[in-house]
Amino acid sequence: MDQQKGILLESGTNELEIVEFSIGQSKFGINVIKVKEIIQPVQVTKIPHSHPNVEGIIEIRGEILPVVDVAKALGYPQSDRPLEEKYIVTEFNQTKLVFHVHSVTQIHRISWEHIEKPSGMYQGLESQITGVVKMNDQMILLLDFEKIVVDINPDSGINIENVKKLGERERSEKKLVVAEDSPLLRKLLQETLNEAGFQNIEFFENGKDALLYLISIVESGKAIEDEVQLLITDVEMPQMDGHHLTKQIKENQSLSVLPVVIFSSLITNDLRHKGQKVGASAQISKPEINLLVEQIDKHIL
Numbered sequence: 001m002d003q004q005k006g007i008l009l010e011s012g013t014n015e016l017e018i019v020e021f022s023i024g025q026s027k028f029g030i031n032v033i034k035v036k037e038i039i040q041p042v043q044v045t046k047i048p049h050s051h052p053n054v055e056g057i058i059e060i061r062g063e064i065l066p067v068v069d070v071a072k073a074l075g076y077p078q079s080d081r082p083l084e085e086k087y088i089v090t091e092f093n094q095t096k097l098v099f100h101v102h103s104v105t106q107i108h109r110i111s112w113e114h115i116e117k118p119s120g121m122y123q124g125l126e127s128q129i130t131g132v133v134k135m136n137d138q139m140i141l142l143l144d145f146e147k148i149v150v151d152i153n154p155d156s157g158i159n160i161e162n163v164k165k166l167g168e169r170e171r172s173e174k175k176l177v178v179a180e181d182s183p184l185l186r187k188l189l190q191e192t193l194n195e196a197g198f199q200n201i202e203f204f205e206n207g208k209d210a211l212l213y214l215i216s217i218v219e220s221g222k223a224i225e226d227e228v229q230l231l232i233t234d235v236e237m238p239q240m241d242g243h244h245l246t247k248q249i250k251e252n253q254s255l256s257v258l259p260v261v262i263f264s265s266l267i268t269n270d271l272r273h274k275g276q277k278v279g280a281s282a283q284i285s286k287p288e289i290n291l292l293v294e295q296i297d298k299h300i301l
Contacts, residue, residue, distance in 0.1 A: 012247030012278045014240055017109045018133070020140055021088065021101040024076045027140045028101075029108070029133065031236060033266055034145065036089040036096070038104055041082075051152045055100060060089065067098045073148050074128065079103075092265040093146060093156065094285050108135065115142065115238040117181065117205065130181055131238045144182060146265050146286065158188040160195050162290040169197040174300050176201045179210040179233040179245060180263075189232075189289075196293045207233060207240030211248055218254040225257050229300040232292070235264040243278050250279035259299040263292050 018029035019038070044056040044067055055067040067087065071078060079085055079102040086104045090097060115131040131142040150157040176198055180186050186203050193201055204210040210231065217227050231249065233242035240248075242262055249255045259281040267275070267285035275283040282295040 012243045014112050014244035015109060016112065016236075016241070017107055018140070018142070019088065019104060020106050020108060021086070021104045023071050023074060023102050024079075026076070027105075027138055028070075029140045029142045030088065030090070030099075030145065031142075031266075032107060033271060034090045034092045036091050039087045039089060041085050041087055041100065053148070053152055058087075058098060060098075063096065065089070065096055065098050067100055068148065068152065069100050070143075070148070071100075071102065073151070074143075090145070091268060093149070093287065094268070095149070095156070097149070099145070108133075108140075110135075112207075112237065112241045112244070113239055117238045130236070147182070147184060156287065158185065158192055158287040158289045160188075160192045160289075162288075163192050163195045163293055166196070166290060166293060171199060172197045172300075173200055174198065174229040175227060176296070177204070177210055177213065177228050177231045178202070179204045179207050179231070179237060179242065181205050181234060181237040185234075185286075192289050193293075196296075198296070202228075206237040207242055207245030209239070211240065211245055214249065214255055214258070215252075218252075224255050228258060230259045230261065230296055232261050232263050232296075235262060235266045243274055246275070246280050247278040261292065261295050261299070 017032040019032055019035055020027055020029055042058050044058055046056040053069055053073040055069050057064050057066055084103040086101055088099045088101060090099060110133060115133055118129045118132060128144050128147055129141050130144045133140040178189055178201060180189060190201060204213065214224060218224055233245055235242040242264060246260045249258055249260055262275045262280045262283045263286060265286045267283045272283055281299055284292045284295060
């Protein structure tokens, strides 16, 4: 898996690789960047009174990691082919954990432009699908693994109480633009940023729409720094990811003065160089909302 990660060392290409896996007859995908390794199932130690989606814990090279039953989390029956089952060892949101899936098939390299956002017919605040990839007459669904984890452990998500700990804050008229594809996280970000005193916020569900909005401002003859004071962006988004969005902003003479803060579950020591290379002003790992607010304060004074 480390060799596969080496393929995408260049930042801002608007491409990703996904590991395709199955649950029942359905095909799903996870970003290779989140995957540490894929292993055969091993003996699991059950934990009394744990969440029903958590099978238990396993030890991998001295680390104790929880195992999440993806089929149960999605409401699917158990596999009837146990010999094909796999454990996907992951790291995101500064946390390592294992996802138990029915099989792992292959790795695909694709452009974010080819990932469609979920239809409103099946996407809501509770949806666990962040994107749909049409490939070889089939659909691969990209799962919202962060939401699966938050459903198990709500304290791992964005917590408005962490902003309240920063103390009383004055209302700010500074304009923020946020690119975030998850409806749930857009809602949580609005609540927490409002609590932090920021009321003037424009939300977009992908990097492409955010970039078109910023370009429309400068094409109207206005200086971007007079209209928008800071951009917050996720990394994983359909149409255009956060790294490519940041690169486009920093390479545009009229937009390059805009501070860009990347707020993503993919901010790790191993991956921080990707944001640095495209010119991000700061990078904060979800769900550290208090650190995000501190960086906003730093860059819009």
